[in-house]
Each structure stands twice: as structure tokens, then as C-alpha cells.
Amino acid sequence: MIRLDFSKLDGLVPAIAQDWQTGEVLMVAFMNEESWRLTQETGIMHYWSRSRGKLWKKGESSGNLQEVKELRVDCDDDCVLARVRQIGDAACHTGYRSCFYRVAEGIGPGGAPVLRTDGRKVFDPREKYGEPR
Amino acid sequence: MIRLDFSKLDGLVPAIAQDWQTGEVLMVAFMNEESWRLTQETGIMHYWSRSRGKLWKKGESSGNLQEVKELRVDCDDDCVLARVRQIGDAACHTGYRSCFYRVAEGIGPGGAPVLRTDGRKVFDPREKYGEPR
Numbered sequence A, B: 001m002i003r004l005d006f007s008k009l010d011g012l013v014p015a016i017a018q019d020w021q022t023g024e025v026l027m028v029a030f031m032n033e034e035s036w037r038l039t040q041e042t043g044i045m046h047y048w049s050r051s052r053g054k055l056w057k058k059g060e061s062s063g064n065l066q067e068v069k070e071l072r073v074d075c076d077d078d079c080v081l082a083r084v085r086q087i088g089d090a091a092c093h094t095g096y097r098s099c100f101y102r103v104a105e106g107i108g109p110g111g112a113p114v115l116r117t118d119g120r121k122v123f124d125p126r127e128k129y130g131e132p133r
Helices: A033-042 A125-129 B033-042 B125-129
Strands: A013-019 A025-031 A046-049 A054-057 A066-073 A080-086 A102-107 A113-117 B013-019 B025-031 B046-049 B054-057 B066-073 B080-086 B102-107 B113-117
Touching: A013 B025, A025 A033, A025 A046, A025 A080, A025 B013, A033 A046, A033 A054, A033 A066, B025 B033, B025 B046, B025 B080, B033 B046, B033 B054, B033 B066
Parallel strands: A013 A080, B013 B080
Antiparallel strands: A013 A025, A046 A054, A066 A080, A066 B102, A102 A113, A102 B066, B013 B025, B046 B054, B066 B080, B102 B113
């Protein structure tokens, strides 16, 4: 296993999932040492869920797994870039293909920039998860 | 200013710099609220340097600034994706265009995967910074 530096973030490193063909950034999450090991061993992306405080096999409940095509590490050994094939076509729990479906632009009331939605919605989370998300 | 959730990581959010034309992921660093504000106001990427514990205008010493072309935020408001024009053609202090110039692959002695260098070296850091990095 490639050794990473998990010391800077209390046992975690950021991990980026990027579409292996188009280069689109799908999501960013965190890995602990166990999820990094499982990702390498299984070829399926595993993260650490900060909100749930547990190992997170991405897509375990939704079926939208991420198949690893390539794993890269950065110059400081404290970040992972994974090129993946996104099963089910959507990475985001909102139903969008990418979690980054909002662009900061324009000026709204009060002079503040506004967020414009710019992304492809693949599924309706109410249908997929059975409740509003 | 778009409000982000800085509470999950002690005042920081991860920020990805991606080449605005090719989609190549150049680097990942962190932003605090001040660097996020300055990035939006100036159109130049600002981070928070964890190692130096200070605001970090990327490229301030090397000249390799990052010009913001587009800013995106993720579904949880706790991560930034910036599409940038990389001045000087290299984002990494090692002289490579991207910090992710190593691929985890193959099996080395002891059965462990090895890192293969796969990236474009743009400058020699000894010449640029005057010392080994």
C-alpha cells in the first residue's frame, strides 16, 4: 500500500473523484487509512464519512459505486486524486452528476455574488431515497 | 460573498485548482474565510498555508499565480472547485505542472504498489528557488 501522510488532518486526507474520461470533478470527500487501503484493494472508492463517523463505501445504498481507473497522490503525500467510472451516472446525493453543480457568479441583492445552478440532474433524490434530501 | 461552511474543518475548506481548459487537476489546498473572500474579490487564488500558518497568495514568490476563471461550490457548501489559468504553466513547487504527478500502480518488492512518475516537469526548482526542495 502506498503510504500517505494522515497526520495533518487528524487521520484523514482529502480525496477527489474525477471522471476518468471527461476530467469532470465529481466530488471531494475524505479518506482515512482504512478507506485508502480498501480503495486500493477492491478498486472501489471508499471514504470516511465525517457526518456519520464511519467507513463509507460510496454508493453502497444508492448503487452508485465509483470504480477506480487510476489513483494519484500529490507531492506532499496528503491528498488523493482518483479517476473513476461513476456507476449510475451521478455522484451527488442531490441527483446531480457532480456535487459542484453551482457556480459563483453575478451580483445579487445587497451586492453579493449569487450561485447559479449549472449541472446535469440525473435522478430525483425523492424517488431514489424515498424522502426529501 | 458566497457563504461557505468553515465549521467542519476548524475554519478551513478544501479548494481544488483545475485547469480551466483541459480539466487537469493542478493542486488541492485549503482556504479560510479570508482567503475565500480575497479569491473572489481579486480573481487570484488565495489559500491558507497550513504548514506556515498564514494567508498564502499562490505564486506570490514564484510568480506562478492562478487566475480565477470560474468558482464552484459543492452541495454541502464546504468545498471549492476553481477553474484557473495557471500562470507560469506549473502549479507544483517541485516544478511539475500538477502536484498529482505520481500514479499508484504496479507491484514492487514486498507486494506493495509503487508510485510511477507521470507528469510534465516545467521548471527546475533548484533554479527557481535557489535551493533543493
